[in-house]
Amino acid sequence: MPFISPPRFNVVRWSIFIILILTYMLAFFHRMAPAVISSNLMKAFNTSGAQLGSLAAMYFYIYTAMQIPAGVLADTLGARIAISAGSLMAGAGSILFGLATTFSGVSAGRALVGLGVSVVFVGLFKSNSLWFRDRNFGLISGLTLLFGNIGAIASAGPLALILKSCSWRSVFLVLGGATIGLALLTALFVRNRPEDLGFPSLREMEGKSSHPVRQQHWWKDLTSVVRTGATWPVLWVDLGMVGSMLAFVGLWAIPFLRDVHGLGRSDAAVYTTTALAGFAVGSLLFGLISDRLGHRKPVIMAGTLLYTAACLGLAYAPWTPGLFGQALFALLGFGCGGFIVTFANAKEVVAPALSGMAVGLVNTGLFLGAAVMQPLFGWAMDLGWDGRTVNGLRVYSPADYHSGFLFMLAFAAIGVIGATRIRETHCRNITIAQSD
Secondary structure (H helix, E strand, O other): OOOOOHHHHHHHHHHHHHHHHHHHHHHHHHHHHHHOOHHHHHHHHOOOHHHHHHHHHHHHHHHHHHHHHHHHHHHHOOHHHHHHHHHHHHHHHHHHHHHOOOHHHHHHHHHHHHHHHOOHHHHHHHHHHHHOOHHHHHHHHHHHHHHHHHHHHHOOHHHHHHOOOOOHHHHHHHHHHHHHHHHHHHHHHOOOOHHHHOOOOHHHHOOOOOOOOOOOOHHHHHHHHHOOHHHHHHHHHHHHHHHHHHHHHHHHHHHHHHHHHOOOHHHHHHHHHHHHHHHHHHHHHHHHHHHHHOOOHHHHHHHHHHHHHHHHHHHHOOOOOOHHHHHHHHHHHHHHHHHHHHHHHHHOOOOHHHHHHHHHHHHHHHHHHHHHHHHHHHHHHHHHOOOOEEOOEEOOOHHHHHHHHHHHHHHHHHHHHHHHOOOOOOOOOOOOOOOO
16 A cells, blocks of 8 residues: 555645535535525515416526436536536526526526536535545534535525625626636646545545445446435435425525515525524534544434424414524524435445435435425415515515425425434444445
């Protein structure tokens, strides 16, 4: 085994992690920002609730369709090429979004952003799986989501404050330039695996043989991942729980707090920020707890139950803005943070060389849920809308929003059912555990 300098190795892998995590933070900002600029978009393009939901969900439609291809790209080309190319595309899409003067133009920009950033998450997790040890993967995954959610938090309260002095168009133009800059950093400094810089693999550093590499066409590998029954329950967890949370917090929470509870945009953004902070902290803690306990299934189950309890509270508890309301939003995000363990579970039920495809498959459920829920929530509200508008904006009643919450509860139930079917891996890859 070649000589390895631990300080140099740590500098390299954390530098790669930082570049990719900054890219992921911008992807999360794009994902959640429509909630804060929803009124701007409705005024600028004269949209209905269903149209606004479709515009916001455009990101998720493209993202959903691209998750399995993103897994294939991560396992074949590697994170460096996939993420740098995707970031260039996302940067161009953000600039188009900021310049658009028509609904079709802004939709095209949103779609291009979704297409570009669709490879970031899977590529980042593939990179993490090659630069960090398996036994710490839950913690690293939680840390990834913690930082990623800082981008989401910036798209809530901080963005609301920025919009007091800057136009939403300017924000997305600057964001596009920053995304293109990160694409260049990725191409220059990120490497797919330690061996690309002359280091031994992580398993070789532990005195073990390296994981087998892919030896057949990617289509056969993908088919084997899809046919692995243990990957599907975690997909349903992410579809039901995270999909509905992102749809609500990422679009409908601020209009809900405005119409039902009379909050202004900045005050309402405090609640979405609280939910996203809970999501970030929950992701880190659930990942850490899972690694410490040596179990995946009970940790994921706990997250789905907490999330469902929060949905019930939002839909049926007689709450008003204040500490109890913020606690409900915090619980919603915190419980949802349990999803982070699903990615560790997914990569532990397939061959290590196919971890990108497994994560991509599971991530498809998450964004499919959000893509379906955002317009579905708006459609449910449009059914009962009484025609009221204020300053050109549709105003919905508490009953209209309650119809949307019923769909959230149905999705939460899907997550709970999926959690009961998860195969426990005890934090080891079950395809190679016996040989180790």
